[in-house]
Amino acid sequence: MIKDFKEFIMKGNAVSMAVGIIIGIAFGTIITSLVSDIIMPPVGLLLGNVDFANLFVVLKEGATAGPYLSVEAASEAGAVTLNYGMFINTIISFIIIALVLFFIIRAFNRLQKEEKEEAGPATKVCPFCFSNIDIRATRCPNCTAELEIKQNYDLS
Numbered sequence: 001m002i003k004d005f006k007e008f009i010m011k012g013n014a015v016s017m018a019v020g021i022i023i024g025i026a027f028g029t030i031i032t033s034l035v036s037d038i039i040m041p042p043v044g045l046l047l048g049n050v051d052f053a054n055l056f057v058v059l060k061e062g063a064t065a066g067p068y069l070s071v072e073a074a075s076e077a078g079a080v081t082l083n084y085g086m087f088i089n090t091i092i093s094f095i096i097i098a099l100v101l102f103f104i105i106r107a108f109n110r111l112q113k114e115e116k117e118e119a120g121p122a123t124k125v126c127p128f129c130f131s132n133i134d135i136r137a138t139r140c141p142n143c144t145a146e147l148e149i150k151q152n153y154d155l156s
Contacts, residue, residue, distance in 0.1 A: 027097070028093075028097070031093050031097050032093055034096065035089055035092050035096060036053065036089055039096075040052050040053070040089060040092070051085070052085040052088050052089050053085050053086060053089060054069075054070050054085055055083075055085025055088070056074065056081040056083045056084065056085060056086075057081065057084065058074060058079050058080070059079075059080045059081060059082055060080040061077075061079055062074065062076075062077030062078035062079035062080075063078045064077045064078075068081075071083055071086070121135060122134070122135055123135055124137075124147075126140040126142065126143060126145060126147065127145075127147075128140065128145040129142050129143040129145070133147075
């Protein structure tokens, strides 16, 4: 069982997945900072000096009566709050992450498409049985006819 686990861990896809998760966590931290430290202050300023992180509703008073100036002050007093400002920040973070991932995947797909177009055709048609075969084939696997090798194809 330990041997099987070692084989699983050492496979490239498990390592790639771990690297992806770590990068994703770091990326999430960057996006959270982008939203809370760069995007939300100007938005809050435009909306009348509102700090979205401190938008909340007190559901139940704490040991010391309110009003509470921040979520932290309310939680220190033991109040139960509904933190809808934090939810707004989380939604904006999600939208930014989704947009960034969309643009990254879009660029990646374009690069792959360009590489495929540059590589040329991967198959050719057998002139005898008209089936599609690998471009590097010297003999048709369907009708066993010998095929002409074109020198301009990369046979690697």
